[in-house]
Amino acid sequence: MQNFINQLSQVLEKKYILTQDEDKAPYLTDWRKRFTGKAFAVLLPSTSNEVAAIVKLCAQYQIALVPQGGHTGFCGGATPDNSGKQVILNLKRMNQIREIDIANQTITLEAGCILQSAQEKAAENGYLFPLSLGAEGSCMIGGNLATNAGGTNVLRYGNTRDLCLGLEVVTAKGEIWNGIKGLRKDNTGYDLRDLFIGSEGTLGIITAAVMKLYPLPVSQWTTLVACENIASTIALLTLFQKRANSLLTGFEMMTRESLNLNEKHFPQMANPLQGNPPYTVLIELSDHESEEHVRQLLETILEDAFEKSIISDAVIASNLTQANSFWHMREHITLAQAEEGANLKHDITIPLSSLDSFIRETDELMREKFPGVRIINFGHLGDGNLHYNIAPPLGTDPKTFNETNEKLIHELVYGQVERCKGSISAEHGVGQLKLDDLRGHKGEVAHDLMKMLKTALDPQNILNPHKVVSI
Numbered sequence: 001m002q003n004f005i006n007q008l009s010q011v012l013e014k015k016y017i018l019t020q021d022e023d024k025a026p027y028l029t030d031w032r033k034r035f036t037g038k039a040f041a042v043l044l045p046s047t048s049n050e051v052a053a054i055v056k057l058c059a060q061y062q063i064a065l066v067p068q069g070g071h072t073g074f075c076g077g078a079t080p081d082n083s084g085k086q087v088i089l090n091l092k093r094m095n096q097i098r099e100i101d102i103a104n105q106t107i108t109l110e111a112g113c114i115l116q117s118a119q120e121k122a123a124e125n126g127y128l129f130p131l132s133l134g135a136e137g138s139c140m141i142g143g144n145l146a147t148n149a150g151g152t153n154v155l156r157y158g159n160t161r162d163l164c165l166g167l168e169v170v171t172a173k174g175e176i177w178n179g180i181k182g183l184r185k186d187n188t189g190y191d192l193r194d195l196f197i198g199s200e201g202t203l204g205i206i207t208a209a210v211m212k213l214y215p216l217p218v219s220q221w222t223t224l225v226a227c228e229n230i231a232s233t234i235a236l237l238t239l240f241q242k243r244a245n246s247l248l249t250g251f252e253m254m255t256r257e258s259l260n261l262n263e264k265h266f267p268q269m270a271n272p273l274q275g276n277p278p279y280t281v282l283i284e285l286s287d288h289e290s291e292e293h294v295r296q297l298l299e300t301i302l303e304d305a306f307e308k309s310i311i312s313d314a315v316i317a318s319n320l321t322q323a324n325s326f327w328h329m330r331e332h333i334t335l336a337q338a339e340e341g342a343n344l345k346h347d348i349t350i351p352l353s354s355l356d357s358f359i360r361e362t363d364e365l366m367r368e369k370f371p372g373v374r375i376i377n378f379g380h381l382g383d384g385n386l387h388y389n390i391a392p393p394l395g396t397d398p399k400t401f402n403e404t405n406e407k408l409i410h411e412l413v414y415g416q417v418e419r420c421k422g423s424i425s426a427e428h429g430v431g432q433l434k435l436d437d438l439r440g441h442k443g444e445v446a447h448d449l450m451k452m453l454k455t456a457l458d459p460q461n462i463l464n465p466h467k468v469v470s471i
């Protein structure tokens with residue numbers, strides 16, 4: 001190890017090689033405090049060449065690396081194991097915006113750029129970088145790409161994968177693959193870019209990316225709507241998709257229980273809809289035409305929904321501050337859950353046609369088998385992405401409850417997901433949290449193909465081992 005450190009100090013200044021416990025501590029525990037590991041060192045490179053030199057050294061000494069961005073991921077992907085032999089490669093110093101190309105409508109970002117800085121830079125230039133999620137003030141582009149993050153704009157602009165045109169990646173050999181191209185058409189064999197996106201640091205280290213920009217919308221209207229049941233929220237989505245089509249840029253569902261939790265921990269985030277209805281839906285329409293045009297469309301669709309008894313109440317934000325407060329309420333649910341204590345998250349996708357029966361049957365089974373549990377549901381309904389979360393019964397110790405029941409609760413939910421032909425990871429990834437569940441979910445053939453790819457690209461298994469797949 002001493003030789004490794006000596007050689008490392010020829011690549012990085014000493015202050016960027018953290019080996020003291022107090023310096024390493026902030027990098028060892030994930031956002032949810034669900035995973036904590038140990039690391040031999042935390043390395044902070046600032047260029048792709050430095051990353052490449054570090055990976056070469058790790059390959060030479062067979063030392064495993066855990067790539068890390070903002071460490072906001074929910075599946076323990078960026079947290080090392082407990083051996084104390086792994087090193088963390090945190091990309092936060094690689095935070096340059098390399099280029100904005102207006103004619104091409106692209107922005108080239110280094111992996112350590114904070115998502116919010118990328119959004120702000122795009123806006124300064126009159127463009128929209130549409131990736132948006134609650135962690136945007138601290139998550140980084142490299143982490144977003146590595147997890148193929150989703151968020152609140154997916155129904156209009158797609159996942160992070162759909163926003164990426166080119167990548168720069170350091171391979172397990174320590175070579176730099178320069179795929180930094182802003183092309184919208186490029187059929188030159190296997191799609192290496194798409195292979196690295198969503199691979200959670202197990203196939204290569206993403207150091208930079210060319211991302212798509214879109215014209216900034218001129219007008220935006222945001223509304224909160226009350227629905228009595230999940231069937232009505234789906235009918236409402238269908239109505240908006242038909243009538244507003246590509247103007248629909250947000251469709252988020254929040255249950256009464258999730259907003260009650262918000263109000264408990266953040267009283268200023270109380271639901272403005274009277275009586276906090278069973279389902280509150282946040283809807284956003286955006287357009288490039290006048291404010292009036294979108295407002296009229298929104299009102300017409302809401303009137304139609306009232307007439308069809310799909311909705312029982314609605315409040316349209318009268319200004320940007322109020323619109324932002326609706327979004328803050330939605331984004332605070334995760335924070336309220338964190339305040340409440342340990343809970344079990346299931347980030348799933350269900351075909352919209354099966355969502356109603358999924359929720360009814362899963363809720364019933366859950367209440368029967370685990371009396372008193374609190375079901376805290378919300379999600380990006382426009383994408384069929386449900387965050388189906390289980391909080392322990394009030395008055396029980398969350399740690400003991402979760403230790404006893406976690407496996408059984410995951411089995412129940414994932415069994416229902418399989419029945420509905422859904423996915424056990426819509427947007428958060430696999431990491432270490434779902435490592436054991438993936439094989440059964442993907443099936444033997446797909447799982448074997450994934451292992452073959454991992455072995456081919458990282459034969460020494462030094463890139464984030466035992467995350468996503470174990471070889």
Ligand code: FAD
Pocket residue numbers: 031066067068069070071072073074076077078091111132133134135138139140141142143144145146147148149150151152200201202204205206207334335427428431464467
């Ligand atoms: P990290 O957590 O640091 O890493 C995540 C994974 O990517 C790890 O496996 C890591 O090894 C790997 N990785 C990181 N950087 C690189 C790199 N440069 N090269 C290769 N591999 C790398 N997620 C959603 O999808 N949608 C949401 O709406 C959403 N909302 C959230 C709200 C809150 C409040 C929080 C705390 C999290 C939320 N997340 C959401 C989860 C999380 O923010 C995303 O997964 C995000 O993309 C992770 O980015 P990060 O920089 O924090 O990555």
Ligand code: MLT
Pocket residue numbers: 134331333334347379380387
């Ligand atoms: C969200 O949709 O708010 C995020 O995915 C975070 C979460 O699931 O808690």
Ligand code: ZN
Pocket residue numbers: 151379380387427
């Ligand atoms: Zn989400």
